[in-house]
Amino acid sequence: MYNFEVTTLEGHTELATNLIFSQDGQTVASASYDKTVKLWDATSGKLIHTLTGHTDQVWSVVFSSDGRTVASASLDKTVKLWDATSGKLINTLTGHTDTIWSVVFLPDGRTVASNSRDCTVKFWDVNTGKLINTIVAKYADEDDSVIFLPDGKIVMFTVSGETMKLWDVHTGKLIHTLTGHTGIVRNAEFSPDGKMIASTSFGTVKLWNANTGKLIYALTGHTDEVESVIFSPDGKILASASDDKTVKLWNVQTGELIHTLTGHTKLVWSVIFSPDSRIVASTSTDKTTKLWNVNTGELIYTLTGLTYSVNHVIFSPDGKTIASGCSDNIVRLWKMTNEL
Incomplete structure (x- = not known):
């Protein structure tokens, strides 16, 4: 408690x-x-x-x-x-x-x-x-992200519909084209070590090998749009937040679903881990932020009393x-x- x-x-x-x-x-x-x-x-x-x-x-x-x-x-x-x-x-x-x-x-x-x-x-x-x-970066657009990887490399993500592209910012060369989503890509994140990429489209989360550009896992289970994904700081778990009012925790190495966190009454649009990877916080349009135990999936605390969305x-x-x-x-x- x-x-x-x-x-x-x-x-x-x-x-x-x-x-x-x-x-x-x-x-x-x-x-x-x-x-x-x-x-x-x-x-x-x-x-x-x-x-x-x-x-x-x-x-x-x-x-x-x-x-x-x-x-x-x-x-x-x-x-x-x-x-x-x-x-x-x-x-x-x-x-x-x-x-x-x-x-x-x-x-x-x-x-x-x-x-x-x-x-x-x-x-x-x-x-x-x-x-x-x-x-x-002539390929850049307002929705694209410049990312500084742990090894010092600087890359840029560009998203166009169902396709993601990864560019080397220094040379301007295309590194990888990531294809496989059947809907518009909403969100993409690198793992802390820069070796994996997670991307979302409608109810699906995909995990990619950042070095090869190859698909590792397609994580299915959400029944509505996935708003955001984030890796835990230790790189072992991926959290996904969805319009289906749930947060799902996935094992990055196996692609298996660990927990489905239920309790929000409206869409969940954001998730973030504590620095020690033990807690995940989810924010929702239901005007609450919920804290969950990553190991057990249990609700720890709900930050309430707000009259506006977080x-x-x-x-x-x-x-x-x-x-x-x-x-x-x-x-x-x-x-x-x-x-x-």
Whole structure:
């Protein structure tokens, strides 16, 4: 049994689009349609800084690995780098000619990469703010994803109807074409080690070998659209969320169904694992987030009392706090007080 205390973080005037914890778990950053990024104390819930300067919606926010720098990406075509301690603007990275979908720090900590609707991926020096390199991805589209794999390779997913393509971002060469879905592909995710890909289409989840592009398993059982899939951090389990009001847990090595998690009263649109892979959280349009025991499939706790649907949920690095963003513009911190 778990008990939770909830703290409300109020301040955004529009929807929070993205939430992230710093790696030490002490700070939460929230990006919003209101053109700001807010930094919150994860323990007290108090507002630390409001980062202002973007002139349009902020869609992506990320901490550097040392927690000292925050990067934000906006529809205003810029990336901004901020000092996380002082809240001051360090640099504004300009050069994209269209909306920037996402921003990420590279493992070296000295480089930040931005992915834009202008079909480019740009690499920037964090210390100087100078542009290092631009890769033109003529095959890109707003629904596509740039992915940084553990081995340092950078790839891009493109989806067109029933077909997925995997490209090498550096060379622009096609790596694999993944075919086999009979409906439009809704979602695709890499495993933590970068060796497998999971994709969804209507009621089917497919697992692919990322190195060969070959289909490994077709996971069937959902009776309606599968909204999202995610691998557990240890790479052993895949969770799928569906409009059929269920979450299914699958054994990645065998393709076998482990558990079907039932209890939501409306479609389930998102799932996420705790860092230790022991808990999976599911969010639904029934205005609840449910926490499940991965090993037993049992319901642990339901985060309730919300009058709006939850649109974003993340775990803190230690797995003891959950941050959620709702359509009421409020960010909530759910802190685990005990485990019985």
